[in-house]
Each structure stands twice: as C-alpha cells, then as structure tokens.
Amino acid sequence: MENENLRGLFQLLTRRFGLLNKNCCSADGIEISLVQSHILYEIHRQSKASIQQIAETLGTDITTxxxxxxxxxxxxxxTKTPDAEDRRISILSLTDEGVKINQTIDQQMNDYLNEIFKTMNEFEKESVVRSLQLLNDRMLKSSVCCTTPWE
Amino acid sequence: MENENLRGLFQLLTRRFGLLNKNCCSADGIEISLVQSHILYEIHRQSKASIQQIAETLGTDITTxxxxxxxxxxxxxxTKTPDAEDRRISILSLTDEGVKINQTIDQQMNDYLNEIFKTMNEFEKESVVRSLQLLNDRMLKSSVCCTTPWE
DNA sequence: TAAAAAAGTTGTAGTTTGCAAGTATTGTCG
DNA sequence: CGACAATACTTGCAAACTACAACTTTTTTA
Known part of the structure; x- marks a missing residue:
C-alpha cells in the first residue's frame, strides 16, 4: 500500500478518460476540439464567470x-457580455447552441461511464464515486502543488 | 447515486491531475513538455514496444x-533500434538520461500524490486506491468506447 | 489627478498536429 | 516465383495551438 505506484494509477485513468473525451466531442454536426469541449463545460459550470477566471481554472495562458x-x-x-460594474471584464456564457452541444457531450460521456459502472455491484459503485469525490476535495484543498489558483 | 454527474467527477479529477503533471515536467535542467513526459512514461512501462504501439496507446496520430x-x-x-525480425519496425527505449528524467518526474508526482493521501485515514486510502484500480481495470476491458485499441 | 494595476486584445514567432503522399520492408496469393 | 497488397514508418505541407511582449481600455491607488 505504501509503495503503491500512485502516479501510474492516475496516469492510466486520466489517459483513458482523455481518449474517451477526445472521441466524444462532436455533436449536431459541429466538430469541436477537446480543448473547446472543456471550455464549454467550464463556462457552464461556473456561470457568469469572466475570461480570466475560466482561463485560470483551465490553466491556460490568457492570450491563448x-x-x-x-x-x-x-x-x-x-457569448461575451461586458460586466456592468467593471467594464474591463467580459462575462462568458453559452448560447442555446452551446448549451445543447455541451449537454450532448455530457450525455455521451455519462452514457459511457455508466456502461463502465454497470460492471460493478452497488457497493463497488458507491465506493468508487465516494473515492473520486474525496480525491477531488483533497486535491482542491491542497496547497502543495502549483501556483495556479485553479478556482 | 444513479443521477451522479460522473462526467463532472472525472473531468475535475483529470484536470487537476493534468495541471499537476504540467508543472512537474522539468528535471535535471531539462525542460520537457507534458506530452513528452507521457511518452517517456509509456516507453518505460511497455518495454520493447514499437513506435506504432506507443502511438496507439497514447491515442496520437502516428505521423505526429x-x-x-x-x-x-x-x-x-x-533511442530507436530496428527490430531484428522485421526491419520495418523500430523498437523504442529510454536512454540512461531518459530513465533518470522519468524517475525524477515519477518521484515528484508520487510525492505530491502522497501528500494528498496523507490527509486520509488508512481506510479511505485503501478504498481510493482500490477504486482507481477497479476503474482502470473496467475501462481497459470495456469495448463501448472508441476504436483506438489502446492496449 | 497622476501613476500603478488589472482585464483583455493583437503582433509575432515558434511549436504541434494530422492528412496526403512518399519509402522501405514484409506478407499474400495466383 | 512474382506481382500486388499490406504494414511500419517518414516527410511535405497547411492549419491550428501556444505564449511572450506590447498595446488599449478601464479601474484602483496614493
């Protein structure tokens, strides 16, 4: 347990999820890139966020x-709307089309993941979900890592 | 439980791991990219693999x-060495320097991850590791996803 | 009110990416 | 055996992605 190769576990998991994600990014005849799908996801999640906020969350240079x-x-x-209080800031939001595409991708990803979870029993499922939540929580709270104030 | 947003859990986890990875890729004065670190990792993991095998594993176009x-x-x-049996094939391996860099990155990543795990009790730790292993196993065995024969 | 800071945008240049099309080697089938 | 297909990889090229520097606009600070 102590000498578990943690990096390996994470590396494999994130790669597999990444590959899945890569193949799930077209919807309604619109072909968007993996990066773009991440952006849509995050704009939707943090509603009313500014350009800088999303860029920071995603760890992308702001000019890019x-x-x-x-x-x-x-x-x-x-769409981009100037903030009423501070006109330097642009608030991002999804158009109806953007919402639709994001939902379609969401659907596809969840379908796939549910397919994976079907191979587990209730106890396993619950344990996995709880583990992912716990990890997310602890990584969020951790200060060890990087300078990026990722939300 | 059924209406858990699985995609969200995975998306956040992989992004956080990705950001960590991004900042962990320089070692011994050599600056390598995130992609390059993934390649080193995989060449090391699958020893004696060909160019095509690794490219497929990583979901990268072979020309890239x-x-x-x-x-x-x-x-x-x-280093690249032609296969003795089939001279079309190039077998990849790490140089001593490559091994060293890969190990350094491994170390840094594991240090960080262990830091995260320190915030958990034994039961939680074990549960998380088992969950990641289970997920990896089931994703590997799944045929639902993509065409990529990712090992 | 002048100077500093913050939020975004463009100039520019280097890198990454992948499709077409190429070479070299191996496998197949009449 | 010998032509023809298939495989493993490499290069030409064009498009997309990336980030540093420098800019504009707006807000904050002193």
Whole structure:
C-alpha cells in the first residue's frame, strides 16, 4: 500500500478518460476540439464567470484563451457580455447552441461511464464515486502543488 | 447515486491531475513538455514496444508521434533500434538520461500524490486506491468506447 | 489627478498536429 | 516465383495551438 505506484494509477485513468473525451466531442454536426469541449463545460459550470477566471481554472495562458473564446464566438457557441460594474471584464456564457452541444457531450460521456459502472455491484459503485469525490476535495484543498489558483 | 454527474467527477479529477503533471515536467535542467513526459512514461512501462504501439496507446496520430520521437532522440532521452525480425519496425527505449528524467518526474508526482493521501485515514486510502484500480481495470476491458485499441 | 494595476486584445514567432503522399520492408496469393 | 497488397514508418505541407511582449481600455491607488 505504501509503495503503491500512485502516479501510474492516475496516469492510466486520466489517459483513458482523455481518449474517451477526445472521441466524444462532436455533436449536431459541429466538430469541436477537446480543448473547446472543456471550455464549454467550464463556462457552464461556473456561470457568469469572466475570461480570466475560466482561463485560470483551465490553466491556460490568457492570450491563448482569449483567442479560443473568439473561435467559439464565431461558432456561435459562446457569448461575451461586458460586466456592468467593471467594464474591463467580459462575462462568458453559452448560447442555446452551446448549451445543447455541451449537454450532448455530457450525455455521451455519462452514457459511457455508466456502461463502465454497470460492471460493478452497488457497493463497488458507491465506493468508487465516494473515492473520486474525496480525491477531488483533497486535491482542491491542497496547497502543495502549483501556483495556479485553479478556482 | 444513479443521477451522479460522473462526467463532472472525472473531468475535475483529470484536470487537476493534468495541471499537476504540467508543472512537474522539468528535471535535471531539462525542460520537457507534458506530452513528452507521457511518452517517456509509456516507453518505460511497455518495454520493447514499437513506435506504432506507443502511438496507439497514447491515442496520437502516428505521423505526429514519429516527429515527437525524433525530438526526444535529439534530446538524447530515447533511442530507436530496428527490430531484428522485421526491419520495418523500430523498437523504442529510454536512454540512461531518459530513465533518470522519468524517475525524477515519477518521484515528484508520487510525492505530491502522497501528500494528498496523507490527509486520509488508512481506510479511505485503501478504498481510493482500490477504486482507481477497479476503474482502470473496467475501462481497459470495456469495448463501448472508441476504436483506438489502446492496449 | 497622476501613476500603478488589472482585464483583455493583437503582433509575432515558434511549436504541434494530422492528412496526403512518399519509402522501405514484409506478407499474400495466383 | 512474382506481382500486388499490406504494414511500419517518414516527410511535405497547411492549419491550428501556444505564449511572450506590447498595446488599449478601464479601474484602483496614493
């Protein structure tokens, strides 16, 4: 237990999830990239967030992110509205189309994951979900890692 | 439990691990990219694997991967040896320097992860590790997902 | 009110990516 | 055996992604 190769476990898991994610990013005839799907996801999750907030959450340079947003606006998936209180800030939100695409991807991902979970019994399922929640919580609270104030 | 947002759990976990990974990829004065660290990891894990095998495992286009390998060879971290039986095939392996860098990254990642696990009691730890193993196992065995024959 | 700071945007240049099309080697089938 | 397909990999090329520096605009600070 002590000499468990933790990195290996995480590396494999995240790679598998990443590959899944990669193949789940087209919906309604619109082909979006993996990065773009992450952005949609995060804009939806943090509603009324600014460009900088989302960029930080995703660990992306803000100049890169600014251009990514421009692309998504051109695709009519995202809108940018100036903050009423501070006009330097742009608030991001999804268009109806963006919401739809995000939901479709959500659906596909959850379908797949549920398929995986079907192979487990109730006890295992519950244990896995609780473990993931616990990990997320502890990683969020940890200060060991990086400088990025990822939310 | 049934209406757990599984995608969200995975998305957050993999993002946090990804950000960690991103910041853990320099060692011994050599700056390598996140992608490159994944490649080193996988070459080490599957010893004596071919270019195509690793590319498939990582879900990377083989032409892209070919060039990534060329870079790593220039950095003196990887070597390519023609297979004795089939001279079309190139077998990949790490140089001593490559092994060292991979180990350093491994160490850093495990240190961080152990720091996270320190905040849990024995029961929780064990449960989390078992859950990750179970997930990996079931995702590996699943055929639902994608076409990629990721090992 | 002038200077500093913050939020975004563009210039530019280097890197990454993947499809087409290529070479070299091996397998297949008449 | 010998042509033809298949496999493993490599390069040409064009598009996309990335980030540093420098800029504009707006807000905060002193």
């Amino acid at each position: 992110f600014s251009r990514q947003i421009q692309s998504l606006i051109k695709l009519n998936l995202v | 991967f070919s060039r990534q390998i060329q870079s790593l060879i220039k950095l003196n971290l990887v």
